[in-house]
Amino acid sequence: MLGGGHPDTAFGYATLASLQEDPSEAVGMLNRCLEIQESLLGEKHPAVADTCDQIGDALRRMGILERSLEFYERSLKIHQEKVDCHLPVARLYAKLGIVSLALGNGRDVVRHHARSIASLKDAPVKRDQAFLSIYDEAGKEMLRERDFDNAVALYRQALSIRKVMCGQLDPDIAIAHEGIGFALFSKGDYIGALREYQKSLSIRETTLEEDHADLLAVVEMVDIVRLKISKVESLPSHAGPGNGLNWTF
Template identity: 25%
Template structure:
């Protein structure tokens, strides 16, 4: 990092890549404050070099949201997801797998807060997008069905939960 900053400066895209990698390393070690520090540096470089609506920024907002979720800061995670979603809708549209991932993360945040109706709303969007873009047997669909099953179970809808979990298992065993 020191060499990159010395040779390229702290606002160069290659330096941002190093910041990103360091953020990932700290995140995987559970050092969330350090991860936030480096992901925030990535964001600064991206805003300075790409503008504040570039599609690459959505991934950085996701990283920030994931750290916040790991810290139990669901509201803050939702703010970052909202920023990612705004960029993705403008750049990629509603029916894109990356947009589905953002909806998935938002559903997770609402689920963690016990807001099951909101979680169901977002997981249902994920289901719709993933079926349309990936097909109903894609491995990512297992997580979607699993999450829908969890929400239904939390709402006391056991039969519906079993249906969703059964679909998840079917995909996982295929």
């Protein structure tokens, strides 16, 4: 029987934590894993950094954002002392930015995002879908909550990362513009949505056959958005306050 301080016991707790649907259960198991790792490996071991990162994720899912920041910052500090840890550092800055966004700390969002991009530029391998998914999933969550402004902000951050990782004509760039366009369309900003869909269309027309399904789908969305704009512009001037191009039908 393995003792409480055996490496395999720590691994067992980490494995069990990954299987938990309830993040609070995961936090409990990860904390036990962390205690064992610290006693066996020391507080600055990469495995300790990874566990702190996972605890931060679980706390973020629970909405315990300040504590989540603490664990992300601890993980970041460990990774920053290692060589060739550009991607983990970039990911952690991204997570710090997302939590700061949820906390309403706008300056921290900008600062963390800039450092995330800077770390990514130094990474030997630029393409890392797991890193991008941090922003993509957070953007989708904001859309589900109908928080369109933050969804757009997150999608724009993902786009700026993709521009570092991919060429300007990469299909992922087109997809990113479509995601921003959808968020703006949902918000009722049809002019902004049209601009994003047209950027996607420009890429699609360059890289795809004219009868390709992805190209035709973007053409259809451009037509839909233009129709919305024409409806708004045809409304009488007294129909409502403010900029009519932001209204939703």
